[in-house]
Amino acid sequence: MVNLPKKAQIIIDTLNQNGFQAYAVGGSVRDSIMEKETYGWDYTTDAVPEEILKLFPDSFYDNLFGTVCVKIYDDRDTEKKDVIDIYEITTFRSEKGYTDRRHPDTIVWGKNLEEDLSRRDFTINAIAWDGKELFDPYEGKKDIENKIIRAVGIAEDRFSEDALRMMRAIRIASQLGFTIEEHTFAAIQKKAPLIHEISKERVHDELLKILASDFASDGILILKNTGLLREIIPELDVAFDVDQKSPKRHHMYDVGVHSVMALKYCPSKDPIVRFATLLHDVGKPKTVAKTDEGVITFYNHEVMGAGIAKQIVERLKFSKKDAGRIITLIRWHQFSVDERQTDSAIRRIIRRVGKENLQDMLALRIGDRLGGGAQETSWRLELFKKRLDEVQQQPFSVQDLKVNGHDVMEIFGCKPGKIIGTTLDAVFKDVEEGVLLNDRDQQLNKLKELRLSQETLETEKPKGV
Numbered sequence: 344m345v346n347l348p349k350k351a352q353i354i355i356d357t358l359n360q361n362g363f364q365a366y367a368v369g370g371s372v373r374d375s376i377m378e379k380e381t382y383g384w385d386y387t388t389d390a391v392p393e394e395i396l397k398l399f400p401d402s403f404y405d406n407l408f409g410t411v412c413v414k415i416y417d418d419r420d421t422e423k424k425d426v427i428d429i430y431e432i433t434t435f436r437s438e439k440g441y442t443d444r445r446h447p448d449t450i451v452w453g454k455n456l457e458e459d460l461s462r463r464d465f466t467i468n469a470i471a472w473d474g475k476e477l478f479d480p481y482e483g484k485k486d487i488e489n490k491i492i493r494a495v496g497i498a499e500d501r502f503s504e505d506a507l508r509m510m511r512a513i514r515i516a517s518q519l520g521f522t523i524e525e526h527t528f529a530a531i532q533k534k535a536p537l538i539h540e541i542s543k544e545r546v547h548d549e550l551l552k553i554l555a556s557d558f559a560s561d562g563i564l565i566l567k568n569t570g571l572l573r574e575i576i577p578e579l580d581v582a583f584d585v586d587q588k589s590p591k592r593h594h595m596y597d598v599g600v601h602s603v604m605a606l607k608y609c610p611s612k613d614p615i616v617r618f619a620t621l622l623h624d625v626g627k628p629k630t631v632a633k634t635d636e637g638v639i640t641f642y643n644h645e646v647m648g649a650g651i652a653k654q655i656v657e658r659l660k661f662s663k664k665d666a667g668r669i670i671t672l673i674r675w676h677q678f679s680v681d682e683r684q685t686d687s688a689i690r691r692i693i694r695r696v697g698k699e700n701l702q703d704m705l706a707l708r709i710g711d712r713l714g715g716g717a718q719e720t721s722w723r724l725e726l727f728k729k730r731l732d733e734v735q736q737q738p739f740s741v742q743d744l745k746v747n748g749h750d751v752m753e754i755f756g757c758k759p760g761k762i763i764g765t766t767l768d769a770v771f772k773d774v775e776e777g778v779l780l781n782d783r784d785q786q787l788n789k790l791k792e793l794r795l796s797q798e799t800l801e802t803e804k805p806k807g808v
Contacts, residue, residue: 345375345472350415351384354430355474357398363390365432366456366471366478373467376487377519386432387459387471391452395432402432409434409452435459464501464508465515465527466493490521498530506537509571510549517553517562528569535570546575547659554614554621560607563621567599575659578625578651585628589639595716598627605714611706615665619672619703620710625651626673649674671700672707680727687775689734698739701731738774738781741767745783746790754790755797766793 347355347367358365365388374381388395392404392411401414401423415428435453453459456471456478463469466483477484486493492512494501502509509531516523523531538546553562566572573580583599594601602621609620626648627641634640652673656666678692696704705728712724738744741764748763755762770789773779779789 344477345372347375347384347472347474350428351430352474354384354386354399354413354432358386358388358390358395358432361390361394361398363388363394364435364456364473365390366473368460368471369463369468372470372472373483373487375472376470376484382428384428384430386430387435387456388432389435389454390432391434395434399432409436437462461495463495464505464511466495467491467515469495486524490519491524492516492521492527493524494527494530498527499534502530502534502537506534507541507545507549509534509538509569510546510553510566513562513565513569513571514549514552514556516565517556517558520558520561523565531569531571535574538571538574543658543660547661550575550659551614551618554606554617555612559614559617560603563603563606567603576622576655578628578655579622581628582625585631587627587639589633590637592639593715593717596714598624601714603714605707605710607710608713609706609710611703613703615668616672616703616706619652619669619676620707622648622652622655622669623673623676623707623711624648625655645674645677668700668703671696672704676704676707676711678704680721680723682723682726684727684730686730686734686737686777689730690739690775693731693734693739698735738771741771743781744771744774744786745781746770746786750787750790754787755794766790769793 345367351367351371355365355367365386367384368387369385371381371384390398392409395411396402396404399411399413401416402411403414404411410431410433413430413432414423414426415430416423417425417427435455435458437451437453437458457480460469460471460478460480466481466486468483469479469481470483471478481493481495492515494508494512512523512527512531515521553559553566556562563572566575567580567583579599579602581599582602583597585598587594587596587598587601596604602624605623606617606621609617611617611620624641624644626644626646629647629651630641630644632640632642649670652670653666656669661669675692675695678696679688693701708724712721744767746767748759748767751763751766752758755766757763770779770786770793773789774781774786779785
């Protein structure tokens, strides 16, 4: 029923042989029951941390919650240099008081498995396995079979103890394709404001896990329907009240639903790109207007959206790098796809977006199209992709030229200075406009022409000027 790897079984056997109870528990057991690949096995035992440390030399204990981490090495690693996994062994415990809505105020070591399982978050995580027998007092296996997320005991109590469990419920549902049981769902709706008592870093982490899941768009809709989205990203929540359907517009959905649909169809697996796709129209509620003919408009919503996105990513503690990617993708997602665009126009798009972000921008664009009811691609989009590739093969900056500053100094007989930059800029301008090829001989000849032009100007310059 639960397939413990050899290394995972050794943990139980070692504890049992020394007179302690030991059980695999939590997500690893759940995943094994579902026949999903799992790692990072968790255990619960009546041994206290000091006793566990004596039994497992390659372990460490640096927290207040009774968890000892055991380092797992590859069998071929005789010198034990590379850790391939960490198994966590936690002493049976009961908990009292959750002043910060996240961590227990008091932890008391427990003496039995039942007490330990009663403190866990969801029934599917409150299943234990001793290597031979399954212990499932809350019918978690049945909930796995029915694809249900159900809180252990009274749902409101579980979320009052640890408010992050609300997001974790949605994250697990998004990862596994499960639904949330009605009383658990109602408890999230009631307790949603408690999420503000959780650090933004932890909210950020759970949000990215939802976005990286197989059912990310469903997860966002659950956030919306439970009221958590209003607490976490109110700027997106209000978008569900902004209609887009009007004459001369192709949209089928309101802004919020369209954003979720764009996320659903975004081909990228990167949660940062998915988040940018979800937020790409976040500026529309602030820019919505209607013409005399009844056409709904959102002029400059991408500019407004970039500013709003900046506030969101700062609030949710995104790294500077991830924040920059998100803001860039939102700011420039309205680029034109036109077969008549010049190479220079396409270069401007590439410079704005950045070469490193082009594929992400195209993924956002595909999600945007499909999320609006359009086809996945069009001949214009395919031509645009081809043009992007072609333009990138051409010199894209002065650094891509076949000549450099040393060539300028040699031909002009000058020392380092402003003239080098202005001369190379002139060469690059000709290459960019197609007047000159990116060929060293041609560009050396161009430098010689520029030198002759300079000499002519200096010769013709009136004396005393």
